Amino acid sequence: MEAVKAYELQLELQQVRELRKTLELKMKELDYAEGIITGAKSERKIYRSFSDLLVEITKEEAIEHIERTRLAYKREIERLRGKEREIMEKLSKLRV
Amino acid sequence: MEAVKAYELQLELQQVRELRKTLELKMKELDYAEGIITGAKSERKIYRSFSDLLVEITKEEAIEHIERTRLAYKREIERLRGKEREIMEKLSKLRV
Amino acid sequence: MEAVKAYELQLELQQVRELRKTLELKMKELDYAEGIITGAKSERKIYRSFSDLLVEITKEEAIEHIERTRLAYKREIERLRGKEREIMEKLSKLRV
């Protein structure tokens, strides 16, 4: 019974970690995009994707979008880290 | 036997829910795109993705596409909600 | 033993079917793109995606790409249909 419980927790931990890493990667990509957009070179065209549509947006709209998304990602990553710690505690108790 | 059946139903319920949430998210994104496209700012270029190709479309084509897609999504989300109710009923009968 | 075998075949059948449906959907999207590209309206800009890059291509390049991809998809869909028939035969023998 405990082995099954531990296995389920391991699986959950793995899923939470993958989700967190995906968000961290997306955040890194947005940081990189911000660097390019605000960099020295003259204006670049920017598009934002919405489902299967790409809509042209301005530099200002892009930066605002990045900042807002970054905040949302940070909160979510923090929440996932908390969940990881929680699961690991449960796992360590099972193993005692 | 009943535990296995309940487990399978739980799994199916989860899949149907994820599919519904994905559609709801896509619908939200299209709503957002529509807001930007029809908003105050002067014309924006728009592309629509088809597999690995992006083809420029007009504002009118984009709006028509959004409206049609929204209708299709709404119908599908309704259908999935019905399926969720169905599965939950089966589950509650198993537990009685 | 036979139940396990049947279950594995069912799973394989499902995966092959999903793959085929994904290809059919992509082919439909390319057909649609071709309709738009070759349609009445004046020239539209077209991009093709390669991993994380989008590169502008001409109308002629797009049509050539669609035709070649369509042929490749058709062959693959045919192959998958054959595999589906094969698996279903195996399943029907197991059930006899």
Next chain:
Amino acid sequence: MEAVKAYELQLELQQVRELRKTLELKMKELDYAEGIITGAKSERKIYRSFSDLLVEITKEEAIEHIERTRLAYKREIERLRGKEREIMEKLSKLRV
């Protein structure tokens, strides 16, 4: 016990292989993009995708990105090949 171990190794091998094939496919796509970008035709516009944003980049930036990504992919593909060999050795020992 050994059957379970072999099954887990098989699963891991499959996942590593799929990951490697995905990277090989992405590398091929970037090679193809490079061919188009550096080809005879006059300048093409290029965009790079970062999460849900597409940012216009120059031909030089695109080529630099492709070269750097190719190196990173090659290293990762090599690492995954090593892992595949490792898993296959473990499997062959189990079967002895």
